[in-house]
Amino acid sequence: MKWVYLFAAIILEVSGTVFMKLSEGFTKLGFSILMIVFYLASLGVLSLAIKNIDTSVAYAIWSGVGITLISVIGxxxxxxxxxxMKVVSILLIMAGIIGLKLSGVE
Structure with a gap:
């Protein structure tokens, strides 16, 4: 279940980032509110994931996969x-995430 929480936190964070872009610097109220809701939900679900995953590993995966997804969406x-250079940098981030997973993180 811990990995489901982490995956959900990633999707919520990426959604919040998309709404940040759509809010156009907080000038569009609806998108601004959605951004805040998705970020708060992401942090709440991430806190459930780190109950059973090392914080450093969960945060690295959360941010790394989030960066990769938002880059593709962008x-x-x-x-x-x-x-x-962007593609190589994203591949290096993904290599780090794979390395964390292969290091025996359960």
Missing amino acids: VVFLKESISL
């Missing part, structure tokens, strides 16, 4: 630029 849906 390029595909928000028409943000992509470069070789």
Whole structure:
């Protein structure tokens, strides 16, 4: 169940980040409220995950997978630029996450 909590926290955090972009600097109230709700929900669910996963590992996975997902969403849906350096950097983040998982984290 701990990994389900962590995955849910990641999805909620990424959703909050998308709503942050859509809020246009807090000028759109509805998106601003959704951003706050999703971020608070993400932190709440993350706190459930770290009850049974090392905090350093859970946070690294939460932030790393979140960065990767929001980068893909930014390029595909928000028409943000992509470069070789961005792709390599994201791959390095993912390599770190895989390394954490292979290190025996249950």
